[in-house]
Structure formats: C-alpha cells, structure tokens
Amino acid sequence: MRLLLQETRALTMRSVKRLSRERISMIFGLIQPMLFWLILFGNLFQKTAQIPGFQAPDYITFLTAGVVVMTVLNSGLSGGVDLLFDKESGFLERLLSAPINRNSLIYSRFIFVMGITSVQILVILLAAFLLFGVYPHSGLVGLAFIMLVGLLFGLGLIAISLTLAFAIKGHGNFFALMGFLTLPLIFLSTALVPIQAMPGWMAFLAGFNPMTYAIEAVRELIIGGWHWGHLLKVLVVLLAFDAVSIGLSSRVFHRQVG
Amino acid sequence: MKAIEIHNLKKTFGEKNVVENLTLDVEKGEVFGLLGPNGAGKTTTIRTILTLLKPTEGQVTVWGHDVVTQPRDVRQVLGYVPQEKAVDRFLTGREHLILVADLYHLTRPEAKKRIEDVLALVDLSQKADELVNHYSGGMKKKLDIACGMIPNPKILVLDEPTLGLDVESRIRIWDYIRRLQKSGLTILMTTNYLDEADQLCDRIAILDRGRLAAMGSPESLKKGLGGDRVTVRFGPGRNRLEELSDALKKELAFVNGIKLSPADHEMEIRVASNEEAISPLIQKIHQHGHLILAIQYSRPTLEDVFITYTGHKIKEDSALL
CATH class of the missing domain: 3.30.70.100 (Alpha-Beta Plaits)
Structure with missing residues (x-):
C-alpha cells in the first residue's frame, strides 16, 4: 500500500510538472470553453430562451450547466492522451519495466485529470458569475454537488479514454475517433437546447446519453432547485456508467500490460 | 545460478514466429550481446526478459526468478535502457531520476544519494536541472543509462545503446559500459553494429530470423572461421x-x-x-x-562471422542506415 502510494504520487507529480511547463496549452484549455461556448455561443443563441417550456431565466444561465459538463467531457476524453504518447515514445515501457503495481499508472491519471477538471469547473463558474452574474442558487452545498456530478461523469470518461489509448494503434486514429465521438455526444444531450426543443428521435437518444443526466442535475443546481429524487437518480446513472467503463477499461488494460 | 537462463524460448505473434527455440545463458559479470539485423528477434527476446511479453513456449529465468510466475522479482533486479527517446521532454534530467527512484521504491535519502552517483557516472551533474528538451541526442542517451542505473540493478539491459549517436557519444557510451562491467554488473545488450559487439561483448549470440545462428566470444567465433x-x-x-x-x-x-x-x-x-x-x-x-x-x-571480422553463419550481410536493407 505504501509502495502503491509512492508510485502513484510520483506519476501524478510527473503530470503536474509537465502541465506547469505547458503554460500555453493550460491557458487555452481554460479559456476555450469560456470564450467559445459561454460568450460566443451564449450570445448567438439568446433567443433560444423564448422556446416554450424553457425553464431557465435566460440562455446564458441555461448554457452554463452545458459548458461545465462539456468541459468535463473534453478533459475526460483526453485523459488517455498522455498515456498514448508514452506508449508511442517508449516511455511507457520504461515505466512498465519497473516493479510497480500496474494500477498506479491508471490511478495517477484519474487523480490528475480529475484535479484539472475540478479547477476547470470552478473557473467556468467563476467566469459565468463575473461576466454574466450567473451563480449556483443552491449555494455552496449545491456547488459541492455540481463538482460531484462533474467528477462522476469525468471518471467514466477517463476510463473510456484510457481504454481507447491502449486499444487503438496510433494517435492519429485516437484523435479521429475522439473528434467523431465528441460532437454527437454534445448534440445528443441537453447541453445546448432543452429536450423539449429536440426532434423526437434526438430527444429519445439523448435519454440514453449519460451526459444528459449530468447536465440536467448541474442545471437544476445552478437555477436553484433542489430535486433530491432526480439528483439521486442522476448519481445512480453516473455510477452505473462509471462501473461499466471502468470494468471495460480494466479488462483491456490488464490484457495489455499484465 | 546464471544471470539469465533462456530455455527453448518461442514467441509467436499471430502466425508469425518471431523467436524460435532460443536457448542461451548469460553468465554473471559478463557483457553479453545479442547481435542481428532488425527483425531478428532481439527486441522480442529482451522484452520477454523484461517481463513485458509472455513467452509462447519455453522458460526464461532472471537471477533465479521465472519471468512468468515472478515478474516483480525479475523487474526488481533489472535496469532497463530502452532503445531511444524514452524521455519526457518536459521534465528535467533530475526529475526523470526522481520519478524512476520512486518507481523502484527508494527512500528519499537513498534516492538523493543514488541520483548524485548516477549523474556523476554519466557526467550529467552540470545539466541535471535543465529540461530534457534542450538535451542533445548523446545527453538523452546518458540520461537513459542513468535511469537504468538508479535501481542499482544486478543486470543492466541495453537495447541498441548507440543507435543513431555520433562517434564521440558512442565511444563515451562504450566507456560507461566497460566501467559498469568493472564494477561487477552483468550487462545484456542488443546491437546491430558489429564493431560495437566486437569492442564490448565478452560473448555474443548471433540471431537471424528468430533463430540462434552462432554463439561464443567474438575471438572464438572469428577463429572458428x-x-x-x-x-x-x-x-x-x-x-x-x-x-x-x-x-x-x-x-x-x-x-x-x-x-x-x-x-x-x-x-x-x-x-x-x-x-x-x-x-x-x-x-x-x-x-x-x-x-x-x-x-x-x-x-577475419565479425562481419565475416555473420556472413558465414547467416549467409547474408547484417545490413542488407538500407533502412538500418
């Protein structure tokens, strides 16, 4: 156990050090969701708030939840990228030739990516408050639950990303698949429009998208409603999503590295 | 007990036999070279010894530990210097060594001392706190060797230690390998440079298309012609x-x-x-x-030996150059 902690800490610190030296990519990673989604998209689609059945006071308030979860989606799905590059550069081989518990490779990724994701969520919420006056009406407890929902969704995504990083040959293919997955997941969710405004078949598919659940819960917490029953249901759905993706991931991982 | 014992090793990827019926021993304290062109099965053999691949058939023991049933014990006695570029360009040299020290579970004081020692060994003490991004090819290789030496291994495994290096760096790396051998280390290396095998290795095994073509000291192999x-x-x-x-x-x-x-x-x-x-x-x-x-x-040169036992030159395909 002590050994596992030492390994995991060392591997996590490596990612932290890398990040601190890639300042440009860190800054753009933080600014991109705010600039693109909140400011541009939010203003462009303000009229969406006039759709019948729209519950939020305005579109920005509505969209904030979507932007939070989309950021979780992006960070989570790129959680396996570093591992992919380690695999290609041979660095992974160096790590695997050491007498480490194989799981420390995975744990360190989870810890690092979830840490980054937490910071991103907080920064987005802060920006939404400073720029548009949007804040979680459910208070600090609500903020804690927003983080929890985000991280539970992120957990499963990281597992999927790690699985693909191990299963797929070449980073070209990996990024192509990621690009292919991301947009449908966003459009088949309630990130940008409420479910009432979707064509029937899209609304139907959105019901199977774990992202929809995460967004709905975050949105309620931002607008200010406490719907404990719904929140609990969302947490169960996300836990199931995590269990499936982690189960899959661990099978692929252990087949690859023993 | 030998340092490494390989008995009837066979490794198959799909339909392809990459290594067939390989049997060889590495003695403690010797520099043993696996010599052969790309695709001869050298890297597969090394990866099996490192427990990164499981043998399809046969048995491999490292310092008395079986690679299949006791992989962690095997990893504990091995230091590994991968073929190339296995460095993280956003870390400094010292950060690499700290990472590796943690992965081999050295305590803080142990790690600190060990890191200074290996840095001095490969003349990198001055550059230890610079990002690897600014290192030359030769310096990256030195760092690779330093990483391999961090666990104070019984056996150091080097995969193509001088591939793509300039002449000066090559000679320096050879010098380190000789020094390490003098300190009692067992060294297993692969190479497709015949002069390198001739200069460094006490014994070599010539691999060709997954099979052992000849084995012995460079001298005896040349005399054998x-x-x-x-x-x-x-x-x-x-x-x-x-x-x-x-x-x-x-x-x-x-x-x-x-x-x-x-x-x-x-x-x-x-x-x-x-x-x-x-x-x-x-x-x-x-x-x-x-x-x-x-x-x-x-x-006679090792080249003559190689041609005699395999029927072709070691570098027939230009991709190697």
Missing part, C-alpha cells in the same frame, strides 16, 4: 590454380583451406593466425612458377 585470410591475385591467362592449391595445401602446414575464384585468377587462403605465414607463402607460390599481381592479408 579457420584463421586469417590471404587473398592472392594472379595475372590474366591460364593460371592452373587448382594444381597450385593442392601443392600449397600439401606443402605448407599452416594453410587451413583454399578457395578459388571461378575466373581462375584469385585464391583465398586461410592460414593459421600468424602474419609470418605471408613470406613462406609467397616463396612457395614463386617456386611453382606463378606471378603474383597483388596480395592482401586480413584478419
């Missing part, structure tokens, strides 16, 4: 070299064998390793009334 080679060229016209060849074999004790060129104006004579053979050889040829146009004396 039948001695030094004297190539004599004669003028044009009918030389009746067969008669001469028979005569030389009969009359000179040090002649081990003779090969004639089809064009009847060149003969290749294997002589017991001794340059003094030249003078009596020339005399004898003159006595038989032949006129020598040119004569060349050469010691």
Whole structure:
C-alpha cells in the first residue's frame, strides 16, 4: 500500500510538472470553453430562451450547466492522451519495466485529470458569475454537488479514454475517433437546447446519453432547485456508467500490460 | 545460478514466429550481446526478459526468478535502457531520476544519494536541472543509462545503446559500459553494429530470423572461421590454380583451406593466425612458377562471422542506415 502510494504520487507529480511547463496549452484549455461556448455561443443563441417550456431565466444561465459538463467531457476524453504518447515514445515501457503495481499508472491519471477538471469547473463558474452574474442558487452545498456530478461523469470518461489509448494503434486514429465521438455526444444531450426543443428521435437518444443526466442535475443546481429524487437518480446513472467503463477499461488494460 | 537462463524460448505473434527455440545463458559479470539485423528477434527476446511479453513456449529465468510466475522479482533486479527517446521532454534530467527512484521504491535519502552517483557516472551533474528538451541526442542517451542505473540493478539491459549517436557519444557510451562491467554488473545488450559487439561483448549470440545462428566470444567465433585470410591475385591467362592449391595445401602446414575464384585468377587462403605465414607463402607460390599481381592479408571480422553463419550481410536493407 505504501509502495502503491509512492508510485502513484510520483506519476501524478510527473503530470503536474509537465502541465506547469505547458503554460500555453493550460491557458487555452481554460479559456476555450469560456470564450467559445459561454460568450460566443451564449450570445448567438439568446433567443433560444423564448422556446416554450424553457425553464431557465435566460440562455446564458441555461448554457452554463452545458459548458461545465462539456468541459468535463473534453478533459475526460483526453485523459488517455498522455498515456498514448508514452506508449508511442517508449516511455511507457520504461515505466512498465519497473516493479510497480500496474494500477498506479491508471490511478495517477484519474487523480490528475480529475484535479484539472475540478479547477476547470470552478473557473467556468467563476467566469459565468463575473461576466454574466450567473451563480449556483443552491449555494455552496449545491456547488459541492455540481463538482460531484462533474467528477462522476469525468471518471467514466477517463476510463473510456484510457481504454481507447491502449486499444487503438496510433494517435492519429485516437484523435479521429475522439473528434467523431465528441460532437454527437454534445448534440445528443441537453447541453445546448432543452429536450423539449429536440426532434423526437434526438430527444429519445439523448435519454440514453449519460451526459444528459449530468447536465440536467448541474442545471437544476445552478437555477436553484433542489430535486433530491432526480439528483439521486442522476448519481445512480453516473455510477452505473462509471462501473461499466471502468470494468471495460480494466479488462483491456490488464490484457495489455499484465 | 546464471544471470539469465533462456530455455527453448518461442514467441509467436499471430502466425508469425518471431523467436524460435532460443536457448542461451548469460553468465554473471559478463557483457553479453545479442547481435542481428532488425527483425531478428532481439527486441522480442529482451522484452520477454523484461517481463513485458509472455513467452509462447519455453522458460526464461532472471537471477533465479521465472519471468512468468515472478515478474516483480525479475523487474526488481533489472535496469532497463530502452532503445531511444524514452524521455519526457518536459521534465528535467533530475526529475526523470526522481520519478524512476520512486518507481523502484527508494527512500528519499537513498534516492538523493543514488541520483548524485548516477549523474556523476554519466557526467550529467552540470545539466541535471535543465529540461530534457534542450538535451542533445548523446545527453538523452546518458540520461537513459542513468535511469537504468538508479535501481542499482544486478543486470543492466541495453537495447541498441548507440543507435543513431555520433562517434564521440558512442565511444563515451562504450566507456560507461566497460566501467559498469568493472564494477561487477552483468550487462545484456542488443546491437546491430558489429564493431560495437566486437569492442564490448565478452560473448555474443548471433540471431537471424528468430533463430540462434552462432554463439561464443567474438575471438572464438572469428577463429572458428579457420584463421586469417590471404587473398592472392594472379595475372590474366591460364593460371592452373587448382594444381597450385593442392601443392600449397600439401606443402605448407599452416594453410587451413583454399578457395578459388571461378575466373581462375584469385585464391583465398586461410592460414593459421600468424602474419609470418605471408613470406613462406609467397616463396612457395614463386617456386611453382606463378606471378603474383597483388596480395592482401586480413584478419577475419565479425562481419565475416555473420556472413558465414547467416549467409547474408547484417545490413542488407538500407533502412538500418
């Protein structure tokens, strides 16, 4: 156990050090969701708030939840990228030739990516408050639950990303698949429009998208409603999503590295 | 107990046999070289020893530990220097070493001392806190070796340690390898440079298409070819070299064998390793009334060994260069 902690800490610190030296990519990673989604998209689609059945006071308030979860989606799905590059550069081989518990490779990724994701969520919420006056009406407890929902969704995504990083040959293919997955997941969710405004078949598919659940819960917490029953249901759905993706991931991982 | 024992190793990827019936031992304290062109099965053999691949058949033990049933014990005694670029360009040299030290579970004080030692060993102390991004190829390789030495291994495994390096760096790396051997380390390395194997290795195994083609010290393998080679060229016209060849074999004790060129104006004579053979050889040829146009004396190289055992040169495909 002590050994596992030492390994995991060392591997996590490596990612932290890398990040601190890639300042440009860190800054753009933080600014991109705010600039693109909140400011541009939010203003462009303000009229969406006039759709019948729209519950939020305005579109920005509505969209904030979507932007939070989309950021979780992006960070989570790129959680396996570093591992992919380690695999290609041979660095992974160096790590695997050491007498480490194989799981420390995975744990360190989870810890690092979830840490980054937490910071991103907080920064987005802060920006939404400073720029548009949007804040979680459910208070600090609500903020804690927003983080929890985000991280539970992120957990499963990281597992999927790690699985693909191990299963797929070449980073070209990996990024192509990621690009292919991301947009449908966003459009088949309630990130940008409420479910009432979707064509029937899209609304139907959105019901199977774990992202929809995460967004709905975050949105309620931002607008200010406490719907404990719904929140609990969302947490169960996300836990199931995590269990499936982690189960899959661990099978692929252990087949690859023993 | 040997450092490494490989018994009947076979590794198959899909339909393809990459390594077949490989049996060899590495003695403690020796520098052992796996020599062969790309695709010969060197890297697969190394990866099996490192527990990164499971053998399809056969048994591999490292320092008495089985690679399949006791992989962690095996990893604990091995230091590994991968083929190339296995460095993270956003970390400094020292950060690499700290990471590796943690992965081998050194305590803080142990790690600190060990890191200073290996940095001094590869002359990187001055550059330890610079990002690897700014390192030259030779410096990256030095860092690779330093990482491999962090766990204070019993056996250091180097995969193509000087591939793509400039001459100066190569010679320096060779020097480190010799120093490490002197300190009692067992070293297993792969290479497709014949001069490197000749310079460094106590024993080599020549691998070709997944099979062991020959094994022994570079000296014994070269001697096994039948001695030094004297190539004599004669003028044009009918030389009746067969008669001469028979005569030389009969009359000179040090002649081990003779090969004639089809064009009847060149003969290749294997002589017991001794340059003094030249003078009596020339005399004898003159006595038989032949006129020598040119004569060349050469010691056998590992290249000759390689060609003899595999039937081809080591670098036939230009991709290796």
